[in-house]
Amino acid sequence: MTETMNTNSIIEMSSEGYLKDPMQWTPEVAHTIAKEEGIELTDLHFKVLLYLREQFLNDVRLSIRRIGKSGIVTIKEFYSLFPGGPLKKSSRIAGIPKPASCV
Amino acid sequence: MKKLLIIGAGTAGTMMLNKLHRTLPAKEWEITIVDKDLLHYYQPGFLFIPFGIYKPEQVVKSKEEFFPKEATAIWDEVSQVIPEKNEVRLASGKVLAYDVLIIASGTTPRPAETPGLNGNLWYKDIFDFYSYEGSTLLAKKLEDWQGGRLVINLAETLIKCPVAPLEFAFLADAYFTNKGMRDKVEILYVTPLSGAFTKPVATEVLSGLLDKKKIQVIPDFYLERVDEERKEIVSYDEQRVPFDLLVSVPVNMGADFVEESNMGDDDDLNFIPTNKHTLQAKEFDNIFVIGDATNVPTSKAGSVAHFMAETLQENVLNYIEEKPLEASFDGHANCFIETGFGKATLIDFNYDTEPLPGKYPLPVFGPMNLLKESRLNHAGKLMFRWIYWHRLLTGKELPVSSNMSNAGKEKQHRPHEDPVVV
Numbered sequence: 001m002t003e004t005m006n007t008n009s010i011i012e013m014s015s016e017g018y019l020k021d022p023m024q025w026t027p028e029v030a031h032t033i034a035k036e037e038g039i040e041l042t043d044l045h046f047k048v049l050l051y052l053r054e055q056f057l058n059d060v061r062l063s064i065r066r067i068g069k070s071g072i073v074t075i076k077e078f079y080s081l082f083p084g085g086p087l088k089k090s091s092r093i094a095g096i097p098k099p100a101s102c103v
Numbered sequence: 104m105k106k107l108l109i110i111g112a113g114t115a116g117t118m119m120l121n122k123l124h125r126t127l128p129a130k131e132w133e134i135t136i137v138d139k140d141l142l143h144y145y146q147p148g149f150l151f152i153p154f155g156i157y158k159p160e161q162v163v164k165s166k167e168e169f170f171p172k173e174a175t176a177i178w179d180e181v182s183q184v185i186p187e188k189n190e191v192r193l194a195s196g197k198v199l200a201y202d203v204l205i206i207a208s209g210t211t212p213r214p215a216e217t218p219g220l221n222g223n224l225w226y227k228d229i230f231d232f233y234s235y236e237g238s239t240l241l242a243k244k245l246e247d248w249q250g251g252r253l254v255i256n257l258a259e260t261l262i263k264c265p266v267a268p269l270e271f272a273f274l275a276d277a278y279f280t281n282k283g284m285r286d287k288v289e290i291l292y293v294t295p296l297s298g299a300f301t302k303p304v305a306t307e308v309l310s311g312l313l314d315k316k317k318i319q320v321i322p323d324f325y326l327e328r329v330d331e332e333r334k335e336i337v338s339y340d341e342q343r344v345p346f347d348l349l350v351s352v353p354v355n356m357g358a359d360f361v362e363e364s365n366m367g368d369d370d371d372l373n374f375i376p377t378n379k380h381t382l383q384a385k386e387f388d389n390i391f392v393i394g395d396a397t398n399v400p401t402s403k404a405g406s407v408a409h410f411m412a413e414t415l416q417e418n419v420l421n422y423i424e425e426k427p428l429e430a431s432f433d434g435h436a437n438c439f440i441e442t443g444f445g446k447a448t449l450i451d452f453n454y455d456t457e458p459l460p461g462k463y464p465l466p467v468f469g470p471m472n473l474l475k476e477s478r479l480n481h482a483g484k485l486m487f488r489w490i491y492w493h494r495l496l497t498g499k500e501l502p503v504s505s506n507m508s509n510a511g512k513e514k515q516h517r518p519h520e521d522p523v524v525v
């Protein structure tokens with residue numbers, strides 16, 4: 001699936017709405033996806049997003065637990081920033097793949 | 104004499120002991136294995152015990168039975184590894200020196216990590232089936248249970264054998280149906296992930312099973328605590344799910360000595376940073392890690408430990424001979440998923456390829472069905488116990504290749520999208 005975004009460029013998305021190429025991510029892309037999720041991004045959101053991207057690019061497996069240990073936000077704060085499914089929403093906004101199990 | 108030390112005589116450690124015993128020159132190398140527990144549990148059998156399919160005694164043997172006769176075994180608990188000194192400290196106070204260390208200490212359920220989980224209701228209305236004790240006590244509980252709300256909950260995303268809780272749900276459906284009381288039991292599957300299935304193709308092919316078996320899924324539920332008074336599990340965002348019987352997969356953690364030695368990764372779950380291809384510890388050249396103890400991004404499963412063992416055997420020899428660590432593990436996992444009523448499905452995947460439908464070509468068992476329910480797959484799952492005791496642990500060749508093969512798989516229109524992160 002290809003989606004045209006408001007950012008004057010074409011970003012390829014997976015069938016589940018995640019960026020196919022994490023390197024295409026920009027803060028504008030984040031704002032656009034966040035809007036779809038009904039989230040207005042603040043500085044604290046961006047701190048979390050950048051942490052997620054850095055971890056992902058270092059081949060680290062991400063979990064809610066790890067974000068709670070990151071020193072950036074507690075698990076409760078993470079939930080209030082990205083209500084509902086915080087890891088899947090923040091991963092989508094951070095332009096990294098969907099958190100998944102083996103099946 | 105040089106010293107090779109293995110910590111943990113479970114699935115992976117026992118395999119490595121046998122393989123290295125056969126390949127390392129006995130005149131130059133002394134191999135020692137240390138474990139805190141004399142008994143070897145066939146953990147995949149824990150899934151079947153609650154439903155009376157296996158008797159507890161079918162899943163336990165003496166560890167020593169699987170060691171080469173000449174092997175040196177030490178029965179003690181490792182309390183700390185000191186990589187700077189190439190030393191391992193034991194609970195008894197003894198210190199073991201090593202030239203090469205293999206860590207195979209696995210992972211265990213830790214109900215104490217979640218408030219209220221192993222309090223007053225533990226082993227009364229809350230059970231785990233990831234331990235021998237839990238699964239045998241749960242069998243007794245299910246025998247006389249009159250029905251109600253059965254809640255199956257995963258406390259964390261990173262657990263060993265990630266399909267086991269789903270298999271538990273399928274087997275529970277079959278068990279209560281066969282007892283003629285399925286209408287008295289509500290089965291709920293409560294997961295921190297976005298669904299019972301998370302991979303696009305597996306979701307498409309398998310999610311119908313849940314509807315068919317009337318298993319209700321509650322996704323995106325990340326457990327914070329158990330409200331013992333109200334008998335409810337409570338998530339970090341205050342969702343509450345009431346239960347009559349809670350079957351929990353508690354937080355899984357690696358051995359305590361990993362924390363004591365400051366060797367764990369940032370999850371604080373005591374898993375050791377490991378090169379996902381060579382299986383060398385990221386920070387220490389003469390330490391290798393195998394099985395559930397690693398932090399590599401594939402499933403924690405016995406089949407994975409088996410595939411890793413082939414790579415590790417080669418790389419330990421490479422290391423000793425000062426050659427580059429050329430053997431490369433591809434993340435290969437191969438798991439049967441019991442679906443109840445004498446059927447199972449089979450998945451096969453690695454770091455780069457999600458589970459796909461098709462046939463799994465095996466010289467001995469013939470074609471098994473991938474991502475499809477069949478009786479043959481179920482026979483394969485039960486056969487695995489025999490293979491485990493008689494072939495796998497002693498490090499004998501199995502009729503499967505350790506790197507994943509795409510032969511027999513159906514090509515998907517959709518390219519692989521997301522790597523396995525759990």
Ligand SMILES: Cc1cc2nc3c(=O)[nH]c(=O)nc-3n(C[C@H](O)[C@H](O)[C@H](O)COP(=O)(O)OP(=O)(O)OC[C@H]3O[C@@H](n4cnc5c(N)ncnc54)[C@H](O)[C@@H]3O)c2cc1C
Pocket residue numbers: 110111112113114115116137138139140145146147148149150179180181182207208209210232233234263264267358359360393394395396403404405406407408437438439
């Ligand atoms: C319910 C259930 C179902 C499963 N089903 C399947 C399945 O169908 N297919 C599959 O492939 N896998 C399955 N598995 C997973 C499989 O059993 C494990 O992945 C496998 O046993 C891992 O092997 P290991 O050697 O890494 O760890 P283990 O086999 O757990 O061995 C670790 C060893 O280290 C020892 N140890 C730990 N700490 C210390 C210490 N401090 N000092 C000394 N010794 C120590 C322990 O006593 C133990 O002997 C299942 C697991 C469970 C719980």
